Amino acid sequence: MTIAIGDKLPDVKLVKATSEGPEAVQAADFFAGKRVALFSVPGAFTPTCSAKHLPGFVDKAADLKAKGIDEIACTAVNDPFVLGAWNKAGGSDDVTMLADGNGDFAEALGLTMDGSAFGLGKRGQRFSMVVNDGTVEQLNVEGPGEFKVSSAEHMLEQL
Secondary structure, three states, X not given: OOXXXXXXXXXXXXXXXXXXXXXXXXXXXXXXXXXXXXXXXXXXXXXXXXXXXXXHHHHOHHHHHHOOOOEEEEEEOOOHHHHHHHHHHHOOOOEEEEEOOOOHHHHHHOOEEEOHHHOOOEEEOOEEEEEEOOEEEEEEEOOOOOOOOOOXXXXXXXX
């Protein structure tokens, strides 16, 4: 079943990419007590993700925070080292990278996709959501191959 507005996020382990190395975090702890703009990409360093998705949230970070977002986070079915390198290459300190290396978070959300045709295996779908104290406030899931509703610009219009 796919997560919906009003649902609590599943409490699974994620791995935060930090300058000191990987840091395991429980989703319930990470999202507790704050309003988070979360976006998911099929993979770090992939074309749309690198050219549009991550840069949009980097460029709009101040605008999102001005509208009540406490933290911006990105998740992908990648390891924390890849997400850390991706953030260093094209992200910013305004975006927290949350690795979902085994796809447990994407699976628990009901938002997986099969990228096997492209050699990617099981991945998380492209989506964005606003999470308020662990509860989904807004949810924007893209159709296959699309990039419209999960953008930072679309999220800003919703806030």
